[in-house]
Amino acid sequence: MKKILMIICGAIIFLNSCKKTVNETVAGSNTLLLAYPSGTIFNTLSSGLNYFNNSLLTFKLTDKIDTLNVSANIGIPASKDLTITIGVDQNAFDAYNANTSNIVKYAVMPTTYYTIANNNVTIKAGQTSAIFKIAFYPSLFDISQTGYLLPLSINNDPGYAVNSNMKTVYFHINEK
Numbered sequence: 001m002k003k004i005l006m007i008i009c010g011a012i013i014f015l016n017s018c019k020k021t022v023n024e025t026v027a028g029s030n031t032l033l034l035a036y037p038s039g040t041i042f043n044t045l046s047s048g049l050n051y052f053n054n055s056l057l058t059f060k061l062t063d064k065i066d067t068l069n070v071s072a073n074i075g076i077p078a079s080k081d082l083t084i085t086i087g088v089d090q091n092a093f094d095a096y097n098a099n100t101s102n103i104v105k106y107a108v109m110p111t112t113y114y115t116i117a118n119n120n121v122t123i124k125a126g127q128t129s130a131i132f133k134i135a136f137y138p139s140l141f142d143i144s145q146t147g148y149l150l151p152l153s154i155n156n157d158p159g160y161a162v163n164s165n166m167k168t169v170y171f172h173i174n175e176k
Contacts, residue, residue: 038071106149
C-alpha cells in the first residue's frame with residue numbers, strides 16, 4: 001500500500017511539472033499572433049521572446065535589399081475580416097533592454113534600415129493568416145558600434161483576442 005501511495009505521489013509531481021510553455025500554440029486556438037518565419041500552420045509558429053534567436057538577421061551586409069515575411073495568424077478561420085496593424089513597439093524595446101538577464105543591449109533600429117511595406121493586412125473571413133512584408137537594406141547597416149533591435153508588434157485591437165506573449169517579433173542584428 002505504501003508503495004502504491006509513493007507511486008501516485010510521484011506521478012502527481014511529475015504531471016504537475018510537465019506544464020506547457022507560455023508561448024506554445026495550439027491548433028484551433030482562437031488567439032491572434034505574429035509569426036516569423038511566416039507560416040500558415042498555427043501550431044508550428046513562433047514569435048515572442050522565447051523565439052528571440054529565430055529572428056536574428058544574418059544578411060550579407062553587401063546586399064542592397066532583403067525582404068522578410070511576417071504573418072498574422074489565428075488557429076481557426078476568421079468568421080469576419082480582421083484588419084491587423086503592426087508597428088515598432090517602443091515598450092517592447094525598452095522592456096528588453098531593461099531586463100538584466102539580457103546580456104546584449106541594443107539600439108533601436110534606424111528607420112533608414114528597413115521599410116514595412118504594409119503596416120495593415122486583413123485576414124479574410126474563412127482564412128487563418130495574412131502576410132506583412134518587411135524590406136531591410138543591409139548595405140546601409142553600420143554595426144561597428146552597436147547592434148540593433150526592431151520589435152514589431154500587433155498594435156491595434158482587431159476585435160479578436162491577441163496572444164500577449166506572441167504578438168511581437170524581435171528582429172535584431174548584433175554588433176560586429
